[in-house]
Amino acid sequence: xxxxxxxxxxxxxxxxxxxxxxxxxxxxxxxxxxxxxxxxxxxxxxxxxxxxxxxxxxxxxxxxxxxxxxxxxxxxxxxxxxxxxxxxxxxxxxxxxxxxxxxxxxxxxxxxxxxxxxxxxxxxxxxxxxxxxxxxxxxxxxxxxxxxxxxxxxxxxxxxxxxxxxxxxxxxxxxxxxxxxxxxxxxxxxxxxxxxxxxxxxxxxxxxxxxxxxxxxxxxxxxxxxxxxxxxxxxxxxxxxxxxxxxxxxxxxxxxxxxxxxxxxxxxxxxxxxxxxxxxxxxxx
Amino acid sequence: xxxxxxxxxxxxxxxxxxxxxxxxxxxxxxxxxxxxxxxxxxxxxxxxxxxxxxxxxxxxxxxxxxxxxxxxxxxxxxxxxxxxxxxxxxxxxxxxxxxxxxxxxxxxxxxxxxxxxxxxxxxxxxxxxxxxxxxxxxxxxxxxxxxxxxxxxxxxxxxxxxxxxxxxxxxxxxxxxxxxxxxxxxxxxxxxxxxxxxxxxxxxxxxxxxxxxxxxxxxxxxxxxxxxxxxxxxxxxxxxxxxxxxxxxxxxxxxxxxxxxxxxxxxxxxxxxxxxxxxxxxxxxxxxxxxxxxxxxxxxxxxxxxx
Numbered sequence: 230x231x232x233x234x235x236x237x238x239x240x241x242x243x244x245x246x247x248x249x250x251x252x253x254x255x256x257x258x259x260x261x262x263x264x265x266x267x268x269x270x271x272x273x274x275x276x277x278x279x280x281x282x283x284x285x286x287x288x289x290x291x292x293x294x295x296x297x298x299x300x301x302x303x304x305x306x307x308x309x310x311x312x313x314x315x316x317x318x319x320x321x322x323x324x325x326x327x328x329x330x331x332x333x334x335x336x337x338x339x340x341x342x343x344x345x346x347x348x349x350x351x352x353x354x355x356x357x358x359x360x361x362x363x364x365x366x367x368x369x370x371x372x373x374x375x376x377x378x379x380x381x382x383x384x385x386x387x388x389x390x391x392x393x394x395x396x397x398x399x400x401x402x403x404x405x406x407x408x409x410x411x412x413x414x415x416x417x418x419x420x421x422x423x424x425x426x427x428x429x430x431x432x433x434x435x436x437x438x439x440x441x442x443x444x445x446x447x448x449x450x451x452x453x454x455x456x457x458x459x460x461x462x463x464x465x466x467x468x469x470x471x472x473x474x475x476x477x478x479x480x481x482x483x484x485x486x487x488x489x490x491x492x493x494x495x496x497x498x499x500x501x502x503x504x505x506x507x508x509x510x511x512x513x514x
Numbered sequence: 515x516x517x518x519x520x521x522x523x524x525x526x527x528x529x530x531x532x533x534x535x536x537x538x539x540x541x542x543x544x545x546x547x548x549x550x551x552x553x554x555x556x557x558x559x560x561x562x563x564x565x566x567x568x569x570x571x572x573x574x575x576x577x578x579x580x581x582x583x584x585x586x587x588x589x590x591x592x593x594x595x596x597x598x599x600x601x602x603x604x605x606x607x608x609x610x611x612x613x614x615x616x617x618x619x620x621x622x623x624x625x626x627x628x629x630x631x632x633x634x635x636x637x638x639x640x641x642x643x644x645x646x647x648x649x650x651x652x653x654x655x656x657x658x659x660x661x662x663x664x665x666x667x668x669x670x671x672x673x674x675x676x677x678x679x680x681x682x683x684x685x686x687x688x689x690x691x692x693x694x695x696x697x698x699x700x701x702x703x704x705x706x707x708x709x710x711x712x713x714x715x716x717x718x719x720x721x722x723x724x725x726x727x728x729x730x731x732x733x734x735x736x737x738x739x740x741x742x743x744x745x746x747x748x749x750x751x752x753x754x755x756x757x758x759x760x761x762x763x764x765x766x767x768x769x770x771x772x773x774x775x776x777x778x779x780x781x782x783x784x785x786x787x788x789x790x791x792x793x794x795x796x797x798x799x800x801x802x803x804x805x806x807x808x809x810x811x812x813x814x815x816x817x818x819x820x821x
Contacts, residue, residue, distance in 0.1 A: 237715035240602075244610065247602035251689070252619065254682050255626040258637045265640065312532055319529035334533050336810065340540055343736070343806030344799060345743020347771045348543070351795035355546045375539070382536075406522035429628070436630030439745035439775055463632040467746060470636060485636045489629055496628050500621065 259489070266486025269479040275487075279449045284472055291484050294465035297452045298488070301366060301445060301461060302435040305373035306381075309434075310427055312374075313382040318411045321389040322397065335386065342379035347439035349376045354443040366452055366459040369445025376440050377430040384426030388419050421506035428499040432492045438463030462488040543799065551793035554786050563793065567758055576790040578797065580759055584673070584767040587760045588748055589741045591677025596685045596741075597734055603685070604692035609718050620690075627686035635750035638679035643670040643751055650674065651764050665764035669753065673760050673767035676752030680741045688737040695729030695816075696722055732812040739805035743798060745771035770798050 277290035316334070324331045353372030362368050392415060400410040416423070438461070446458030447468065462484055469481030554563070554576055566577030607616055647670025654663045665672075699722060707717040723730070753766025754776060760767045774794055777787070 233713050233716060237713050240715050241610070244602045244606040247599045248606050248619070251599055251603050251685055252622065255623065255686070257641065258626070258629065258634065258682070261637050261640055262633060265636075312535070315525075315529040315532050316536060319526070319533055323526055323529065330533070334536055336807070336814075337537050337540055339810040340803050340806050341536070343739050343743075343802050344543070345745065345771060345802055347743065347745040347774050348547075348795045348799045348802075351774060351792055352543045352546055355550045355792065358550075359546075378536075406518050408522040408525045409518070411525075432628050436628070436632070438630070438632050439771070442775055463630050463746070466630075466632045466636060467750070470639065470750070482636065485630075485633050489633050492628055492630060493625060496625055 262482065262486050262489055265479070265482035266484075269483035270486060271483075274480065274483055278451060283449070284469070284477055285474060291460075291462070291465050291480065291487070293449060293451050294460040294462045294484060295487060297366075297445075297448075297459040298435050298462040298491075300452050301369050301373060301441065301459060302431050304366070304370035305377060305434045306427060306431045308370060308374035309378045309381050309430060313378055313385055314423070316382055317385040317389055318415070320386060321392075322407050322411050322415065338379045338382050338386075342383060345439070346376050346437045347442075349373075350440040350443045353440065357444060363456070364444055364446030364458050365454075365456045366445065367455040369441045369459060369461070372440050372444040373434045373437065376437060377434045380433055381426050381430035384429060385419075385423050388422030388426065389415065391422075392418055421503050424506075425499040425503050428495050428502070432495040435461075435495075436463060436488060436492050438467055462491075540803070544796070547792050547796040547799065551789050551796055554789040554793050557786070564797070569756065571784050571787045571790065574786055576786070576793070578770070578794055580756075581768055581770045581773045581794065582797070583759050584752070585742055585769040585771075587673040587763070587767045588676040588680060588752055588769050589738060591674060591763060592680035592684060592741045593734070593738055595678060595681035596688060596737060599681070600685045600688035600692060600733075600737070601730065603689045604696060605718055605722075607689070608693045608696035609714065609722065623686045623689065627690075631683065631744060631746045632750075634679055634683050635747035638675060638747060638751035642675045642678050646670045646672055646675045646678075646764070655762075655764055661761070662763050665762040667753070667762075667765050669766075671751060671753035671766060672764045673752060674763040676748045676767055676769070677763070679747050679751050680744055683744060683747060684737045684740050687740060688733050691733035691736060692726070692730055695726045695733065698729075699725050728812050729816055732809040732816075735805050735809040735812075739802045739809070742805070743771055743802050745775050748772055749775055770794050774798070 271290075273288070274290040275295070276292055277288075278293045279291070280287060280289035283289040320331045320334060349372055353368060353375070356371070357363070357368045396414060396418060397410055400414045401407070405413070441461050441464065445461055445464075447460050447464050448458045449460070452459045465484045466481050466488065469477050469484060472478065557574065558576065563576060563578055564582070565579050566575075567580035567583075568575045568577040569580060607619065611619070647668065651665070651668065651670065651672075655665055658664075703721060703725065704717055707721045708714065712720070748769055749772040752769065752772065754768045754772050755766045756768065757766065774791055777791055
């Protein structure tokens, strides 16, 4: 065998090893969470709020965190979508292909996308002080909306970029305004992709802890007001794991399992939607 | 003008304003943090803050150098582990893997990349920390009792544990970027190399990797900036104790983001403390934004060259 073949063979072995390590560790994470979380999972866990002495190992569940996370995630996603949708339509429909302004906006979205969530948390905290808010559901929503805005906008932008230009031309040539084109033609065509981007951003928003640490606080009661602190799943995991009691820690694992299950099913749902609804989308020949 | 055009004009103005909002957001964040960090900058200089490791909030001394060093340790370790792994995985997916297998591996990796950082942290506490404590630390620290292995920390909560968890977190992200860059190279390039008699590995190494190099560099920069900003997982496994500089991969490390997240409860009770924490956030922000802009600059340049 000549040297080149041996080299090829060695690197193939390396590659296979690398792929197995990467996939293996990721699957290992899932398995760990399943094994640790399943025994602690119970009906009580899902349907009750923590009762007195919860953090010492007494009864109760984490309904407060589940509901809090969902509410906060939904609110933040709606806020972010309300900003991201008009922006991406403006970039793709109203501006020329090589517009400098569009380039600048995209570049800033990329920069915002790279800011760590803990910095958004700190910024949300300064905003809170500025507006005289306390740690609350509202403050958490706004902070998480900032965090997921660039993620969502970039996702939607990719979708709109892929839409054939002829579709736009056809609509405009029939006398439709750009707004009508956006709402009645392009939006329909891009809807599965847009929904995917929204769901992915929702998952990201729910699973982040660092942004809500300062801004949403934590509480044992169910969320009932925009201006009161709210519990979230990632922080429930973090706090319960920090206690010295094995019983409470095992509930932390259960919370981690619930969080992972929600995030994974969201992202699987997003994929199914893309696949299922693409049937109704006009494709370019 | 009829009402339809009025609506269009109105929408156009509104959308333009939202775009301006996005453009101003970054400046708002920088400005807001800078403004709030002002009180600390008034009593000590940038040099003191960035290069002194003297962190005593109650005495009004805020040197961030120990935390910046902690960030460098953890990020450095993560990159050393993650870059070869992601590069090999990306090459496999882009050049060698049959399409069918690829269609299974890619979605699985994307799915798992979406898992919450806290869950990675839980895994780190359960698996990586014991691994470091029971196997890596006794092995290396006993056999190589010198820099960077010597350490007195036997808990397993260490810079290495933080680095390993971070590596697992940033790998799927870097793989998907690198793979995209490699797949963007036209197929004809491969064909001409193969037609000249090169083996597929030679083609990969001498042609594909050369062409993809700028994109791979960009992917690594983005991975680094991700790793620098990652908070919760590192906070959970890196030990995060205040004890000066980290001198070994088995010592505890206390990175900047962990400092910010850890002090949320106490920072309002000590004067200037909150300003110092927001200053730390500002430092973190500037580092990551510079890294990101560099990386996206490279990627944008590549895209333009192709188009």
